[in-house]
Amino acid sequence: MSYILALDQGTTSSRAIVFDRDGALFAQPFDVTRLKTAGEPMLIASGLTTTSITNRTFSSSNRDELVYRSGELMDWPTLTWFDASGKSLGHVGSPARYGNVMLSPDGKRLAVSRTDDSAGSIHSWVVELDRGVFSRLTAGDVADTPQAISADGRVSFTSAPTGQPKDIYSKRIGSLDEPELLLESSTLKHGNSWSRDGRFILYVELNPKNANDIWVMPLSGDRRPSPYLTTQFDENFARFSPDSKWVAYYSNESGSDEIYVQPFPATGGKWKISIKGGNYPLWRRDGKEIFYMAADKLMAVEVTSGERFEAGLPKMLFDCASIRGVRGKYAVKGDGQRFLVVTRIEETGPGSFTAVLNWTADLKR
Numbered sequence: 001m002s003y004i005l006a007l008d009q010g011t012t013s014s015r016a017i018v019f020d021r022d023g024a025l026f027a028q029p030f031d032v033t034r035l036k037t038a039g040e041p042m043l044i045a046s047g048l049t050t051t052s053i054t055n056r057t058f059s060s061s062n063r064d065e066l067v068y069r070s071g072e073l074m075d076w077p078t079l080t081w082f083d084a085s086g087k088s089l090g091h092v093g094s095p096a097r098y099g100n101v102m103l104s105p106d107g108k109r110l111a112v113s114r115t116d117d118s119a120g121s122i123h124s125w126v127v128e129l130d131r132g133v134f135s136r137l138t139a140g141d142v143a144d145t146p147q148a149i150s151a152d153g154r155v156s157f158t159s160a161p162t163g164q165p166k167d168i169y170s171k172r173i174g175s176l177d178e179p180e181l182l183l184e185s186s187t188l189k190h191g192n193s194w195s196r197d198g199r200f201i202l203y204v205e206l207n208p209k210n211a212n213d214i215w216v217m218p219l220s221g222d223r224r225p226s227p228y229l230t231t232q233f234d235e236n237f238a239r240f241s242p243d244s245k246w247v248a249y250y251s252n253e254s255g256s257d258e259i260y261v262q263p264f265p266a267t268g269g270k271w272k273i274s275i276k277g278g279n280y281p282l283w284r285r286d287g288k289e290i291f292y293m294a295a296d297k298l299m300a301v302e303v304t305s306g307e308r309f310e311a312g313l314p315k316m317l318f319d320c321a322s323i324r325g326v327r328g329k330y331a332v333k334g335d336g337q338r339f340l341v342v343t344r345i346e347e348t349g350p351g352s353f354t355a356v357l358n359w360t361a362d363l364k365r
Contacts, residue, residue: 086318
């Protein structure tokens with residue numbers, strides 16, 4: 001809701017508070033001497049444009065002139081490519097209610113969650129980037145959210161038949177087969193990551209006592225999960241390095257979220273990557289750089305991640321707030337030179353500006 005205090009020319013002590021409520025514009029007489037409202041609010045207009053950016057679609061002068069905007073204005077997420085300096089390189093598809101995004105290792109496909117406007121449920125979609133074609137990964141009404149794409153074209157996703165993402169499935173892109181159940185569980189799970197060789201999946205499990213913990217599940221044998229990192233702190237967004245020898249994640253063990261790297265399998269060694277906060281780490285395809293978010297800034301750190309691990313100093317690439325990026329909703333092209341970011345844009349339907357002259361006349365009656 002927005003307010004303005006407008007002068008009623010009839011008297012210096014009489015003014016009106018103009019405000020919007022649920023898309024309608026009202027004027028409330030106000031006595032500035034007694035600091036009290038007088039009478040009931042008067043409806044001026046309905047069908048105002050609403051916007052999350054300016055939150056103001058009307059204005060008034062001190063000469064009984066008022067102007068307002070009517071028509072629909074939607075704040076939509078969209079998929080936007082940027083270079084490493086933050087320059088926009090174009091969009092993928094049309095604006096929609098997008099969520100998680102992840103690129104396939106070869107950079108040719110994108111998995112993205114999208115909320116269906118009619119049913120309001122979240123589903124997994126796969127985009128062929130060369131052709132711009134969107135296809136549903138799964139069928140049916142059960143909500144599911146994509147988490148990662150394997151090197152051989154399988155998408156892992158969490159399914160939420162009861163409204164909470166608990167079970168982990170996978171499905172090969174383009175396959176007509178039913179999704180394969182990888183892990184059935186009663187606890188909340190999210191943030192899967194495939195090892196490049198396809199032998200393991202990392203996932204984050206909500207522990208009522210320890211917040212989020214990181215687990216690893218082999219995809220052969222009995223597929224029995226085992227803890228990778230379980231502490232009293234919150235560990236999240238675990239991602240395998242391209243050679244599967246390292247895991248990047250963020251933890252609040254220092255009192256704020258920071259990026260860390262540990263060997264895989266865990267040996268007790270640990271390296272802190274970020275300096276002033278960080279979350280949502282992603283690796284460059286050759287394993288020589290880690291990207292992450294620090295507040296609304298996209299950061300990059302050069303690393304050595306072969307048999308040994310070393311990290312350089314973080315540097316900022318661009319400010320996601322300036323491009324209206326949704327925090328944590330981004331993917332990195334393999335060469336680390338292009339970034340797909342879920343941004344927000346405003347789209348306006350048919351609308352108009354209306355000017356009202358001598359609008360305070362009715363307040364004087």
